[in-house]
Amino acid sequence: MIDIKKTYKNYVDGKYVRSESGKTYTKELKNEFYELPLTSKKDIRDAVTSSKDGYKKWSSTTPYLRMQILYRLSEMIEGNKESYVELLMDHGLTKQKATKDIDESIQNIVWFAGLADKWEQLAGNLNPVSEEYFNISHQNPIGVVFSLSGSNISLNELLMSILPSLTVGCSVISYSEENSVLALKFAEDINNSDFPSGSLNILSGKFENILNDVSKHVEINLVAIHKDLNNGGLKAIEQNASESVKRVFSKPSIEGLSSILPYLETKTVWHPKGT
Amino acid sequence: MIDWQYSESIESPDIVSIKKKYTNYIGGKFVEPKSKKYINTISPSTEELLSKVPLSNEKDINNAVNSAKEGFEVWSKLTPNQRSRYLFKIARLIQERSREFAVLESLDGGKPIKESRDFDLPQVAANFFYFAGWADKLDLSWATKSLKPYGVVGQIIPWNFPLLMLAWKIAPALATGNTVVLKPAETTPLTALLFAEICEQAGLPPGVVNIVTGDGSTGSLIVNHKDINKIAFTGSTQVGKLIQKSLAGRDVGLTLELGGKAANIVYEDAAIDQAVEGVVNGIFFNQGHVCCAGSRLLLQESIHDEFVKKLEKRMQSLRVGNPLDKNTDIGAINSKEQLDKITGLVNEGVEDGGELFQTECELPGNGFWFRPTLFTNVQPSYSIAREEIFGPVLTTLTFRTPEEAVEIANNTEYGLSAGVWTEKGSKILWTADRLDAGVVWANTFNKFDPSSPFGGYKESGFGREGGRHGLLSYLKASS
Known part of the structure; x- marks a missing residue:
């Protein structure tokens, strides 16, 4: 009897797609090997088009609903826990470590789910100006975020490169190199959690192939890099980003409230008081 | 008399x-x-x-x-x-x-x-x-x-x-x-x-x-x-x-x-006289050398003619001259270089087809001066409607619907500030939510306070x- 092996594809605009280039790269694990999409420039452009649309849908979803969709994601992962543990073990993790990683992942999703309808209260405030004006600072999500995940094989680390920006209403293009099998498996749970299409796109490949396309794309509002880059990669990204004053964060904080701050634009509105 | x-x-x-x-x-x-x-x-x-x-x-x-x-x-x-x-x-x-x-x-x-x-x-x-x-x-x-x-x-x-x-x-x-x-x-x-x-x-x-x-x-x-x-x-x-x-x-x-190129949106249901005052303050404050200056006036079509007439009248009362005179509203342009830049952009606006209004006033013989200036009949593609002039020059555009106003306002690479004028509260909040700007002044403009965050999108x-x-x-x- 021959085993059936799963084919992993990029997850763009709510669909599983191959790279338009037709190119793949091989990921060999202990028991299994996978041919994964090698994302091209055109794939990035398609993802950005989808993310722009996804941003409109996701950022206008009520915080109450965003909270429930994120919570639904934790339910999905809980339900598929065994298969995640198995995949992590195939990457070389012990059963204990793999289980811990999934438990922490679920814990963090629940934490961010509960933050979805609270962060505006924590990050915004009324300002006590010294004249008769109503003055309030509140936040908008920054828009389309490109996030390069870290190199450790960990669902939790992958999530921490996505959840802070996703929770506040950004749409996210998550890009993975080393942990791409895990990321593309995770896409299935995203697909089953009622996220609007384009709110989270998940791609795999070699980052250096698309570094310039990402950092020069004017419709990506922020680039977050969650790992150390070789060969002046960060410098190249930041140089390209300066052409459109794009925000770049290298290894941003993932602690508590400070984790979401890079993804917010503060808007302050004034209005006179009077009769 | x-x-x-x-x-x-x-x-x-x-x-x-x-x-x-x-x-x-x-x-x-x-x-x-x-x-x-x-x-x-x-x-x-x-x-x-x-x-x-x-x-x-x-x-x-x-x-x-x-x-x-x-x-x-x-x-x-x-x-x-x-x-x-x-x-x-x-x-x-x-x-x-x-x-x-x-x-x-x-x-x-x-x-x-x-x-x-x-x-x-x-x-x-x-x-x-x-x-x-x-x-x-x-x-x-x-x-x-x-x-x-x-x-x-x-x-x-x-x-x-x-x-x-x-x-x-x-x-x-x-x-x-x-x-x-x-x-x-x-x-x-x-x-x-x-x-x-x-x-x-x-x-x-x-x-x-x-x-x-x-x-x-x-x-x-x-x-x-x-x-x-x-x-x-x-x-x-x-x-x-x-x-x-x-x-x-x-x-x-x-x-x-x-920089900035702020839209100052005036809806037809605004308190017109207050809005005129706010628009004047928005662009002529500090000779227009203000990054958040309301330099693009967006008028709802139905009030365009009336508003421009009142605006020109109000502009004419601005006193340009010696900065140390306590009556002076508009002082000197900061440098020769800046004056040249303003003059260049204004000339370009005239060549493009913009209709120019400048107040009549005597300018001192020495120093760098520029008359309060208003452009009407401007297309959004003109450089006076796109580039930051950083001087006392206001450019007027028109819109028909709130959606169109927001679209024009956001159609710029800048996102520092914006103004909204209407007596309808829900329209203020609707508009403010949709403007890509770090500061939104509603029924006011160019207000600052140390407790109030300032900065751009x-x-x-x-x-x-x-x-x-x-x-x-x-x-x-x-x-």
Whole structure:
């Protein structure tokens, strides 16, 4: 009897797609090997088009609903826990470590789910100006975020490169190199959690192939890099980003409230008081 | 009919004694520049030489940065309460010498004394007071313990609000425990150097505040210095991009306060007379040398003709002239270079087909002046509707629906500020939600307060100044 092996594809605009280039790269694990999409420039452009649309849908979803969709994601992962543990073990993790990683992942999703309808209260405030004006600072999500995940094989680390920006209403293009099998498996749970299409796109490949396309794309509002880059990669990204004053964060904080701050634009509105 | 005679009311320049030559302020001392070079600073309203200030070179910047590093060792070891008290003291000293600063600001920069006296100086003191109180409450400001000062901060500021921009930069930087090297603009260095005297009077530890003057090359030396931990820049988007590029790949923090091309949207249900007043204040305040100036007037079609008529009438009453005359509404353009830029863009607007209105008024013989200017019949593609003019020039566009107004307003790479005029509350909130702008003024314009965050979306820069959010520009999140 021959085993059936799963084919992993990029997850763009709510669909599983191959790279338009037709190119793949091989990921060999202990028991299994996978041919994964090698994302091209055109794939990035398609993802950005989808993310722009996804941003409109996701950022206008009520915080109450965003909270429930994120919570639904934790339910999905809980339900598929065994298969995640198995995949992590195939990457070389012990059963204990793999289980811990999934438990922490679920814990963090629940934490961010509960933050979805609270962060505006924590990050915004009324300002006590010294004249008769109503003055309030509140936040908008920054828009389309490109996030390069870290190199450790960990669902939790992958999530921490996505959840802070996703929770506040950004749409996210998550890009993975080393942990791409895990990321593309995770896409299935995203697909089953009622996220609007384009709110989270998940791609795999070699980052250096698309570094310039990402950092020069004017419709990506922020680039977050969650790992150390070789060969002046960060410098190249930041140089390209300066052409459109794009925000770049290298290894941003993932602690508590400070984790979401890079993804917010503060808007302050004034209005006179009077009769 | 009574024959009204205009009588001027000139503020005496004697209150401030301007030295023939100034030095840098480094390590708590006034020191001659190692470069041995100086640049002239003139009064833009008379073109007379006011003084000479150092054109600082690499050695001077080295000394300033080293001094700030040493200053940081001392400053960071003080208790938060001590840092708070220094800032309170500075605020008080500014209040006491405020008339002197106001006159100097108007002389060196050309802005009306009415504005330097009633707007700039009170705001400068208020900023130091506001941030003084944060210095010992940083642990309460944001729910995170991982925020730390950067260390040595390089600050480069523009010429439109010289001392106020200094206050916006220095007050929060010091309150959060950083030390600074600040470079005022080439054309308006004098109030910053007078501020150095305040630091001395306050007994601020040496090296906490260092002030070096020069031109763009001096600014670039600060940006590229290896021991700078953070750069805060206010100025043009063009220079901001260059700074962002120079810092690429370096572990240096950056906040940018760049240009703008704000839309001031007037709906047909606005209180028209109030709106006219607000639109005038929005563009002609400080000669239009304001990054958040309401330079694109968006009028709902149905009120266009009536509004323009009232606006032209109101503009005609603006008094252009001697900045030290207390009646002056519009002072001198800051420099010859800026005047040329404004003139060039206005000529382009006429060539493109824009309909030009300028007020009739006599302009002084010397100095740099520009008449309050209004363009109507403008297409969104004209450069006067797209580029930041940074002068007393207002461009009018029209719209039919709120959706169209928002679309036009956001159709720019800038995103600093915007204005909305309507008597309908729900329409204000609907519009404000959709505008890509860091500050939205509804039924008002150009209001500022130290407690109110200011800063842009998109190519208007990143980071906020003022308010609780302003603290984050000087605190580094470490995980």
